[in-house]
Amino acid sequence: MTFRLGLTGSIGMGKSTTAAMFAERGCAVWDADAAVHRLYSKGGAAVEPIAAAFPDAIEDGAVSRARLRRIISADPDALSRIEAIVHPLVRTDRAQFAEAHPDGIVVFDIPLLFETGAEAEMDATACVSVSRETQEARVLDRGTMTRAEFEAILAKQMPNEEKLARADYRIDTSSLEAAARDVQDVLRKITGDP
């Protein structure tokens, strides 16, 4: 038997950290952002189509995320055009992973789970959540994005309250202990263990 759990949450809310907790507890985990990294790397399936649409985005035969961020900041339509190229490739990658993992609880870490309709492929969904202040501090502390870039990504995402309302489970990521407790709770509910 397989159970597909879609894991989502807004930027910097703790998806990757929470996904690692599911992996530690024996779940197979597929990560949409990691799939995009593979697609953007040298020889990856997104390099050619991105190069055709945005020649400036290519550096050393790979898609440069720093360059893409700059392109997106300068051109309001760019992200939608990138998505139109990348999302079908990501879907294929996800389908291949699902086929290769026909048993157990499989977690799909997908930032745009509800926005892209990937939710329909899941047996249940979980959303990570923390306060807006903590979210912003965590993202800016990483030092990879400016506040403007953070705001632009945030504006593209479904508001967190809406995601939480749609999700079957909520995972509090205000601390590692709180998240671990919620992860355990979700697994108990899925397996039906007391």
Ligand SMILES: CC(C)(COP(=O)(O)OP(=O)(O)OC[C@H]1O[C@@H](n2cnc3c(N)ncnc32)[C@H](O)[C@@H]1O)[C@@H](O)C(=O)NCCC(=O)NCCS
């Ligand atoms: C915008 C890009 C260049 C930023 O790259 P960078 O390495 O700085 O950040 P990273 O990829 O880790 O993304 C950080 C977070 O931004 C959010 N995010 C990324 N892409 C999108 C998007 N298209 N819409 C809304 N939020 C997004 C997610 O929460 C993600 O976890 C990159 O995310 C990208 O190319 N996105 C387009 C592809 C896409 O839609 N990816 C989302 C997963 S399918």
Ligand SMILES: Nc1ncnc2c1ncn2[C@@H]1O[C@H](COP(=O)(O)OP(=O)(O)OP(=O)(O)O)[C@@H](O)[C@H]1O
């Ligand atoms: N439960 C938690 N307790 C304390 N800190 C956390 C927790 N979860 C995540 N963090 C911290 O918050 C930051 C963002 O976490 P993470 O990378 O897991 O988020 P994400 O949702 O995957 O981010 P993105 O959407 O940008 O890919 C990291 O610095 C991480 O250490």
